[in-house]
Every structure is written in C-alpha cells, then in structure tokens.
Amino acid sequence: MTCVTMRINGEAVTEDIEDRTLLVDFLRVRRRLTGTHVGCDTSQCGACVVHVDGEAIKSCAMLAVQCEGREVTTIEGLAEGENLHAMQKAFHECHALQCGFCTPGMILSALDMVRRHGAALDEATIRHELEGNICRCTGYENIVKAIRQGAQEISA
Amino acid sequence: MNPFCYRRAESVEAAAAFLGEAEEASLLAGGQTLLPTMKQGLAAPDMLVDLAGISALKKIRIEPDAIIVGAMCTHAQVAGAEAVRRHVPGLAALAGEIGDAQVRNRGTLGGSIANNDPAADYPAACVGLGATVLTDRREIGADAFFLGLFETALEEGEIITGVRFPLQRRSAYLKFRNPASRFAIVGVFVAGVPGSVRVAITGAGRDGVFRWSAAEEALNERFHPEALERLVLPLDDMLYDIHASGEYRAHLAKVLAGDAVAEISGGA
Ligand SMILES: Cc1cc2nc3c(=O)[nH]c(=O)nc-3n(C[C@H](O)[C@H](O)[C@H](O)COP(=O)(O)OP(=O)(O)OC[C@H]3O[C@@H](n4cnc5c(N)ncnc54)[C@H](O)[C@@H]3O)c2cc1C
Ligand code: FES
Ligand code: FES
Numbered sequence: 001m002t003c004v005t006m007r008i009n010g011e012a013v014t015e016d017i018e019d020r021t022l023l024v025d026f027l028r029v030r031r032r033l034t035g036t037h038v039g040c041d042t043s044q045c046g047a048c049v050v051h052v053d054g055e056a057i058k059s060c061a062m063l064a065v066q067c068e069g070r071e072v073t074t075i076e077g078l079a080e081g082e083n084l085h086a087m088q089k090a091f092h093e094c095h096a097l098q099c100g101f102c103t104p105g106m107i108l109s110a111l112d113m114v115r116r117h118g119a120a121l122d123e124a125t126i127r128h129e130l131e132g133n134i135c136r137c138t139g140y141e142n143i144v145k146a147i148r149q150g151a152q153e154i155s156a
Numbered sequence: 157m158n159p160f161c162y163r164r165a166e167s168v169e170a171a172a173a174f175l176g177e178a179e180e181a182s183l184l185a186g187g188q189t190l191l192p193t194m195k196q197g198l199a200a201p202d203m204l205v206d207l208a209g210i211s212a213l214k215k216i217r218i219e220p221d222a223i224i225v226g227a228m229c230t231h232a233q234v235a236g237a238e239a240v241r242r243h244v245p246g247l248a249a250l251a252g253e254i255g256d257a258q259v260r261n262r263g264t265l266g267g268s269i270a271n272n273d274p275a276a277d278y279p280a281a282c283v284g285l286g287a288t289v290l291t292d293r294r295e296i297g298a299d300a301f302f303l304g305l306f307e308t309a310l311e312e313g314e315i316i317t318g319v320r321f322p323l324q325r326r327s328a329y330l331k332f333r334n335p336a337s338r339f340a341i342v343g344v345f346v347a348g349v350p351g352s353v354r355v356a357i358t359g360a361g362r363d364g365v366f367r368w369s370a371a372e373e374a375l376n377e378r379f380h381p382e383a384l385e386r387l388v389l390p391l392d393d394m395l396y397d398i399h400a401s402g403e404y405r406a407h408l409a410k411v412l413a414g415d416a417v418a419e420i421s422g423g424a
Contacts, residue, residue, distance in 0.1 A: 002162055019159070019161055019162035020158070020159055022157075022191075022195075041195065042192060043188065043191075043192045043259070044336070044337070046256075046258065049258055055232075056257060056261060057258050057261050057262050058258045058259070058262075060195075061187055061191045061192060061259075061262065062187060062191070062262065063162065063184075063187070065162045066187070066206060066208065068164070109258065112257060112258075112261075129256075129257050131256040131257070131338065132255070132256025132257055132258045132259065
C-alpha cells in the first residue's frame with residue numbers, strides 16, 4: 001500500500017492504494033469514474049486514454065501510484081455542468097460514435113492533438129495520430145470530421 | 157499482476173540502493189513494455205523502482221560534437237526537441253514513429269534500449285550513429301551494448317543514465333511497420349559521410365539489431381542507392397515469422413536503405 005495524493009478532474013484525492021493497481025482500475029473501481037474503458041489487454045486500443053498533467057496516456061499501462069502529485073483528467077472532467085465540452089459537442093454533432101465504447105478515449109486523444117497542433121490540425125495528421133485509438137463501429141470518417149470541427153472551435 | 161512493492165527514487169544512487177533491497181527488483185521507466193508484460197504474467201518482479209522522480213535523467217543536453225539524451229526522456233520529447241531535429245534529424249524522425257501518441261508520451265529511451273526488443277526502433281539509432289550508452293558505472297559503445305534478442309551488456313542492477321549521440325545531420329531512419337503493433341518489420345538507419353557510413357538494421361535480424369557492413373562498404377565507395385543494388389543480406393541471419401519471411405525482410409532492408417540514402421542526399 002502507498003498513500004497517494006493526486007488531483008482527479010480538479011478535485012484533490014488522497015487514498016491508500018495497493019501498489020499493483022492500474023490507474024484505470026483505480027479510476028473505475030475506487031473512484032467510480034466508469035467513463036474510462038478497458039478494451040484490450042495489450043495497451044493497443046486506447047479505450048482507457050486519460051490525461052495525466054495534460055498529456056494523453058493509456059491508463060491501463062500506468063500504475064495509480066505513479067500519479068503522486070499529478071493532475072488526472074477523465075471524460076467526466078470535461079463538461080461544465082450541463083454544457084458539453086466543445087470536443088464532446090463536435091462528436092455529438094458529427095455523429096462520431098455508434099456504440100460509444102471508444103469515444104471517451106477518442107475525445108481525450110483528440111484534445112492532446114489540439115494541445116500540440118492547435119488550429120493547424122489537419123485531416124492527415126488526425127488520421128495518423130489516431131493510431132493509438134481503435135474503433136470497431138464507425139469506420140473513423142465521422143471521428144476525423146468531429147476532431148477537425150472540435151479543433152477549430154477550440155482554437156477559434 | 158502479481159503483488160510487488162513500489163519505490164520512487166529521487167536519485168540514481170537511491171534507485172541503485174533500492175534495487176539491492178529486493179530479490180527481483182526491476183526498474184520502472186515509462187512502463188510501456190514492463191507493465192503490459194507483467195499483466196500477461198511474463199514478468200513478476202517483487203519490487204518496482206520508479207525512475208520518474210529523477211529530473212537529471214529527463215534532460216537533453218547539447219555538446220560541441222554530441223547530444224546527450226537522458227534515459228528518462230520520452231519518445232515525444234525527443235521527437236519534438238528542436239536541437240535533435242536540427243542536429244540529428246534521423247533520431248527525431250525515429251522517435252516520432254515509435255508506437256502511437258500515447259505510448260510516445262510515456263515510453264523512454266532508456267527503457268527501450270534496456271529492453272532491446274528485436275523489432276524496436278531506438279537500437280537502430282544507437283548502432284547507426286555509433287552512439288555511447290552511459291550508465292551509473294561506465295560507458296558502453298552501442299556496437300558492444302546490444303547482444304541479441306532482449307539481451308544487452310547491462311550487468312545486474314546497472315542503470316542507464318543516458319545516451320550520447322554524435323551530431324549527424326546526415327542521418328535518416330526508414331521503417332516499414334507492422335500495422336497492428338507499430339513495431340518495425342524492418343527499420344533501417346543510415347548515417348554519415350562517405351568514408352564513415354554506418355547502416356544499422358532492426359526488425360529483420362534473428363539476433364536483433366545489426367550493422368550491414370557490405371552496405372557500409374558499398375556506400376563508402378559511392379553514396380548512392382544504386383551502390384546497394386547487387387547486395388544480398390545473408391538469409392540465414394534473417395528473422396522469419398508470421399508477419400514476413402526472411403527473403404521479404406532482406407529485400408525490404410535493401411529498399412529502405414536505398415530510400416534512406418536518397419533522403420540524406422536530398423533526392424527523396
Ligand atoms: C502499443 C505499443 C506500441 C509500441 N510500439 C513500439 C514501436 O513501434 N517501436 C518501439 O521501438 N517500441 C514500441 N513500443 C515499446 C515502447 O517504445 C516502450 O516505451 C519501450 O520499449 C520501453 O520503454 P519504457 O520507458 O516504457 O520502459 P519500461 O517498460 O518501464 O521498462 C522496460 C525495461 O527496461 C528496464 N529499464 C527501464 N529504464 C531503465 C534504465 N534507465 N536503466 C536500465 N534498465 C531500464 C526496465 O527494468 C524494464 O525491464 C510500443 C509499446 C506499446 C505499448
Ligand atoms: S485498455 Fe486497450 S489500450 Fe488501455
Ligand atoms: S463507436 Fe463503437 S467502438 Fe467506436
């Protein structure tokens with residue numbers, strides 16, 4: 001057990017955590033933040049993507065104890081009350097999801113792209129950078145559209 | 157995952173001391189190889205010593221004739237560093253092609269070369285540039301560091317602190333990737349001027365990364381893709397697996413080496 005303090009979606013959290021607990025399990029089981037999903041065993045699908053200190057990472061390949069002193073953002077932390085975040089809105093408007101299983105990871109990865117590329121984020125870059133996120137439903141077209149729209153709104 | 161205890165080291169010395177405290181301690185860098193391996197039960201250390209708190213290992217330092225990349229620099233950091241892009245473009249390109257964006261945000265140089273996966277990218281840059289691996293005990297030339305599949309010259313408890321790469325504007329890395337895993341089916345790093353050309357190949361060899369000396373000799377004579385045309389890599393040394401045959405890899409290595417030469421010559 002290690003006593004860990006981190007911020008999750010802006011809230012300070014201090015808990016004793018078993019050392020082997022993956023961040024994704026800590027978020028889902030202990031914090032009940034079940035918007036972060038688990039889609040694979042090989043760290044390849046991206047359903048578990050969250051931000052740690054603003055960067056997109058796979059929470060199935062990080063221990064919760066590694067988050068000491070860090071800021072974790074999950075899909076639950078994006079909307080402000082009833083108002084969806086611009087990227088969530090773009091996914092909604094562009095119909096960028098079917099079952100929705102990949103969507104939280106897609107949105108958090110998309111925001112990492114916007115952080116690094118800003119308004120210059122073009123379609124080719126989006127397609128290339130979606131490599132770490134797998135969607136088995138949509139065929140990606142509307143996801144790519146949504147990320148462009150979201151990026152433009154955020155950077156406007 | 158089997159239970160283990162987690163320790164966060166504040167210095168390289170402290171990390172070395174922690175390693176001595178457990179039966180089977182393992183260093184934890186980005187965790188992008190180690191944690192998936194532990195999840196599958198293929199590794200079961202009883203202690204993980206996290207290097208993430210050691211800020212000295214996260215720096216990129218430029219010297220008159222070399223660039224020193226700290227062991228804990230992430231792939232994203234190396235790919236984006238202006239100094240690396242300017243002075244060793246092949247190295248920046250290579251780091252930017254590893255895995256996916258999330259893996260690049262966590263995975264590190266030290267973890268990649270300590271692991272020495274036969275299809276990993278960084279070993280090709282280290283060998284292709286004639287880099288030097290720096291540890292808490294000594295300096296090891298890249299040619300002597302990578303010993304075979306997942307084997308390196310590291311001793312028990314030895315910690316990589318960084319890698320010294322010679323500055324080399326004439327450097328290029330081309331990779332044909334496995335579309336599922338992103339690892340190299342073949343990756344070729346070419347660097348240098350005629351007289352001192354180095355060609356390192358990853359993903360293709362049965363013993364991991366290797367130098368293609370026949371190609372180096374040919375390019376030393378004439379730095380042009382055509383110089384490689386008649387060469388054939390020995391098929392007995394090639395990796396065969398479900399992704400590609402040895403013949404396929406040998407051919408691909410030649411094609412990519414030629415493309416890398418063209419890129420360096422500005423003809424790409
Ligand atoms: C989906 C996915 C795709 C990937 N694609 C690629 C790819 O295309 N190309 C590629 O090359 N790699 C790829 N990787 C692997 C990735 O680059 C890893 O980041 C890297 O292999 C290991 O680095 P790490 O920092 O994560 O190390 P860790 O997983 O933390 O550690 C790996 C090993 O190195 C040891 N170690 C770590 N740091 C040190 C040190 N300083 N001194 C001594 N020993 C140390 C550890 O004890 C452990 O045994 C991929 C990984 C994933 C999950
Ligand atoms: S659950 Fe698939 S990448 Fe994390
Ligand atoms: S919407 Fe179903 S997996 Fe992407």
